[in-house]
Amino acid sequence: MKERKKLIFALVLIFSINIFIITLAQMTKKADAQVYSWGSSGSTVREIQTRLKNWGYYNGSVDGIYGNQTFNAVKYFQWKNGLAVDGICGPNTLRALGLPSEGSSASTYTNSVNLLAQLINGEARGEPYIGQVAVGAVVLNRMEHPSFPNTLAGVIYQPGAFTCLDDGEFYRPVESSAYKAARDALNGWDPSGGAIYYFNPGTATNAWIWSRPLLVEIGKHRFCA
Numbered sequence: 001m002k003e004r005k006k007l008i009f010a011l012v013l014i015f016s017i018n019i020f021i022i023t024l025a026q027m028t029k030k031a032d033a034q035v036y037s038w039g040s041s042g043s044t045v046r047e048i049q050t051r052l053k054n055w056g057y058y059n060g061s062v063d064g065i066y067g068n069q070t071f072n073a074v075k076y077f078q079w080k081n082g083l084a085v086d087g088i089c090g091p092n093t094l095r096a097l098g099l100p101s102e103g104s105s106a107s108t109y110t111n112s113v114n115l116l117a118q119l120i121n122g123e124a125r126g127e128p129y130i131g132q133v134a135v136g137a138v139v140l141n142r143m144e145h146p147s148f149p150n151t152l153a154g155v156i157y158q159p160g161a162f163t164c165l166d167d168g169e170f171y172r173p174v175e176s177s178a179y180k181a182a183r184d185a186l187n188g189w190d191p192s193g194g195a196i197y198y199f200n201p202g203t204a205t206n207a208w209i210w211s212r213p214l215l216v217e218i219g220k221h222r223f224c225a
Contacts, residue, residue, distance in 0.1 A: 036089040040066040044099065048089055051097050052077055054149065055157050081157070082171040098153025112152055113182045114174075116140075119156050120185075121178035122164025122171075124221070129177055131218040134192040136185030138223065141196050148196070192216060195223035 036045055045066045052058035052073045057080075060069035071087040078085045081096055089097070095111045116136050124135040142148035142155045149155050156162065164170040192198070193215040200220050204210065212224035 034091065034094065036066055036094075037087070038066055038068075038071050045070070047099060048074070048097060051099075051151075051154065054154065056159055081165075096153065096157075098151045109186070112186060113179060115152060115156060116182035116185065117174050117178040118170060119162060119164065120181050121174040122169040123162055124181075124219075125169070125172075125175060125178070127219040127221065129181060130191045131221055132177060132181035133184045133189055134195070134216075134218050134221070134223055135198065136182050137190040137192045138195050138198055140185055141190070141192070141194060145196050191218060192223040195225060197224040198222060199224075 034044075036048065041064050043064065046062055046064035048066075049058055049060070049062045049064070049070055052070075053060075053062060055077075057077045058069065058073035060067075060073070074089055074093065075085050075087040077083075077096075078087075078093060083093055083096060095115065098111075098115065116139060119139060120132050120136050124132045127135070139152065139155050143150055143152060149158055157165070160166075162170070195215050197209065197212050198221045199206075199209045201210075201222055202220060209224070214222055214224055216223050
């Protein structure tokens, strides 16, 4: 009888330990996923609201509470930027907002490369490689300029800043050269000479952009101060 009780106790103990391990793994996985949705709160939600508000997607208070207005603003942002429209800030939406989805510097750098490559691909696909790097450099130069947002996603998603977000080119499959160009730009190469604007003289009709001081011409683009 004693041996039977010992066996039952051992089985119960093993079962309890397994349940604990499974629960802990699920909690860890959920934490790593960093999903923000209705009812979430905190500094990250406040940053989400701030970016959405700065870019014209959100009109509510920046209070760090993920409520109905934040939910609808996230859905609007997702719809406008080719993401799954569910109102939830998971890894893909966080990445599009320029927020790290895992918190590590390596992850942040990877997200920056991916987002910048997507922009380069949409704006400069088919251009000489040096011209692709120059387009990436313009984005980074804008981050340092007081007239533009100071984050990568803020510059890229600024309304009306880049035509590829309006004509759908931003969402096309990204070529390998765009990834390489993004890394070169992020590592400090600036063939644009410090430009904060560029345009195609074959299609541009805006008098203001033509008035910008020319720094260099690469491929079909004029890079300007």
